[in-house]
Amino acid sequence: MIILIKNEDLLGGFAPLNFGFLKGVTVVIVVTAKFKSLPGMRDKVVEYASSCVEATRKEQGCVRYELFLSSEDDVTLQFIEEWTDLDALRVHLKAPHLVAFQEQRKNIVEEGRVLKLFEAKEVSL
16 A cells, blocks of 8 residues: 655655665665656556565565655655665666566656665764
8 A cells, every 4th residue: 555645844845655664784775766757647657666666675685665755746756775785786677577667657757867876884973
């Protein structure tokens, strides 16, 4: 079940669809992928993404895989991903469910996206 939570304070206007944190895992790779649906097509993108999100969360090395919807407009979406290592991410990028999602969304999202990869390390305060 996908639920949109509207909260302007989360991630600068992004609200989470689902939460799936795993405890006891040190995250080393964080990915953000921000993109826009064509007007009126965001619900269709979410529909297509649902099976991809579910399958991705079962992948080895996936710590977190969330789709956020902007509460500021009706077209902006953002994936937030956490992976144990780059090898796990590389396997994910070739996964059949991701390839299928990319094909499904081809004609309902705008060209281009902002993709960022970060390497995180644990620090003490």
